[in-house]
Amino acid sequence: MIGDSQAQGLAGGLRWLYRTNRNMRVLDHSKISTGLISVSFYNWPDEVHKLAASEHADVAVVMFGANDRPPVRVHGVVDQAQLANFTKIYSARVRDIMTTLKNAHIPVIWVGHPMVRDDEFSADMTILNTIFQDQATQNGAQFVPLWTAFSDDGHFSAYGEGVDGSKVRLRADDGVHLTPSGYQKAAKILEPLIACYQPDAAQKARSTASLVPAPPATAGNQPASPGPS
Numbered sequence: 084m085i086g087d088s089q090a091q092g093l094a095g096g097l098r099w100l101y102r103t104n105r106n107m108r109v110l111d112h113s114k115i116s117t118g119l120i121s122v123s124f125y126n127w128p129d130e131v132h133k134l135a136a137s138e139h140a141d142v143a144v145v146m147f148g149a150n151d152r153p154p155v156r157v158h159g160v161v162d163q164a165q166l167a168n169f170t171k172i173y174s175a176r177v178r179d180i181m182t183t184l185k186n187a188h189i190p191v192i193w194v195g196h197p198m199v200r201d202d203e204f205s206a207d208m209t210i211l212n213t214i215f216q217d218q219a220t221q222n223g224a225q226f227v228p229l230w231t232a233f234s235d236d237g238h239f240s241a242y243g244e245g246v247d248g249s250k251v252r253l254r255a256d257d258g259v260h261l262t263p264s265g266y267q268k269a270a271k272i273l274e275p276l277i278a279c280y281q282p283d284a285a286q287k288a289r290s291t292a293s294l295v296p297a298p299p300a301t302a303g304n305q306p307a308s309p310g311p312s
Contacts, residue, residue, distance in 0.1 A: 085131060085180070086146040088115040089260060093146055093194065096266030100274060106281070110138060118150035119176045128179040135187035142280040143189050144273065145180065148196035149259055152207045159203070166210070174214050181222040191224035192276055194269070197233035200258025205239070225276060229269060233261070246271050 084094040090113035101107035112134055117125040127147075153173070155165040177193075184191050193215050196208040212228065219226035233253060234240065245251035245264050253265035261269065 084109060084111045084113055084144050084146075085127075085134070086113050087117050087149050088113070089149050089196070090144075090146040090194075091115060092261055092263075092266040093144065093269055095263065096268075096270035097144070097273070097277075099263075099267050100270040110140065112138075116150060119147055119173060119180075120151045120154075122176075128176055128183070131180045131183050135183050135189060138189075140189050141282065142192060142277055143184050144192045144194060144277070146194040146196075148208055148211050151211060152204065153210050155210070156203075161206075170210075170214060173211075174218055177214060177218045178222055181218060181224045185223055190280055191219075192273060193219050193224050193226050194273070195226060195228040195230060197229040197261070198239050200239045200241075200254075204259070227273060227276065229272070232268065232272060233265065243268075 084090050084097065086093075091111065094109055094111035094113055097109045098111075101109065112130075114125055117127065119127055122128070151173070153166070153169045155161050155169050157165070181191050181193070195212040195215055199205050199208060212230070216226045216228075218224070233243065235243065239254075239258070241252055241254040241258075242250055243253045245253070246267050251264045252262050253268060254260070255262055255265075
């Protein structure tokens with residue numbers, strides 16, 4: 084688990100999800116009060132390079148955004164020139180993390196930021212989510228949006244359906260973070276994606292592939308005739 088305080092909460096949700104699964108271990112490398120805008124306090128691209136070299140993980144789950152509000156507004160209005168410059172710099176840092184993990188043969192699940200209570204803050208998170216999704220598409224990562232799962236018909240709601248189907252509080256008092264129940268719900272959303280990277284699932288996929296018969300030879304895929312020995 085890589086990211087900020089939201090990632091830390093999600094790590095707790097994943098630990099709850101796999102609490103009885105002896106084959107799963109959640110490595111929480113999140114750090115509160117960090118992000119990808121400022122690298123002077125904590126340089127995430129550099130840290131991920133170190134993690135990729137030291138951790139032999141089956142999958143990396145990444146979540147950022149709470150501390151990365153884009154500095155692109157002038158008197159409350161998005162300035163397109165500043166937005167373009169921010170997008171270029173921020174995208175490069177997202178891409179660096181994705182490609183570093185990919186080059187270390189660690190698949191990436193990048194989790195989008197959910198809607199927040201403040202409308203302008205939500206608009207800022209939309210900017211970030213667009214970058215996350217675009218970079219995931221371009222760099223072979225999976226982007227998982229949480230926007231719809233944590234909103235009520237397009238509006239912010241502190242309450243919603245929990246993992247057991249009952250109505251529970253999903254959002255913390257700050258209107259940004261999730262409650263433990265919210266992080267458990269987010270973990271359940273990720274569960275089928277993470278399952279694809281479990282060693283037993285990968286082994287089954289390889290076994291199934293080995294049982295699939297080869298397609299019959301056609302005019303377009305006839306084996307080459309052996310040449311003279």
